[in-house]
Amino acid sequence: MNQSILFPDLQEWDPQTQSIVFPVQVQGANIECRISLDKLSLLSSIYFEQDNEQLEASVLAVFDEYRFDIEEEVEMLIEQDSFDEQGRVTLI
Template identity: 40%
Template structure:
């Protein structure tokens, strides 16, 4: 794991965006990372309908998500708003 990129143990469900947000920090800069509900449902092979189940799925997949987000940050694969999106 690259120690230059740190992930806080924080995750927030955004119903409007239908995605979970989790922050990363690189060289003091905060980077919003997002994973879509669809991506989580594909990886859990289930329908996630409430916030508790969605966040539980995220927590279960956290290390894989952090690895994917780290790759995107290192590759500078950012969205126009500076965020990183998985799925």
């Protein structure tokens, strides 16, 4: 793992964009990262019901379970300078 890329154990569910938002520190700079619900479903092979009262808890638990794979993909995108127009790394 690249030592100049650090992933703090912080994440939150954004119901408006249906994505998990989490930070990454790259050489001391904070960069916002997002993974869409669809991408998380594809990665985990788990279907999330949108009207489920426990959606946030379920999504965050699956994110935590697949965190290492997600971080590897984000790290690869950062090394390729694959940022969106807002300077974020987004997995969709």
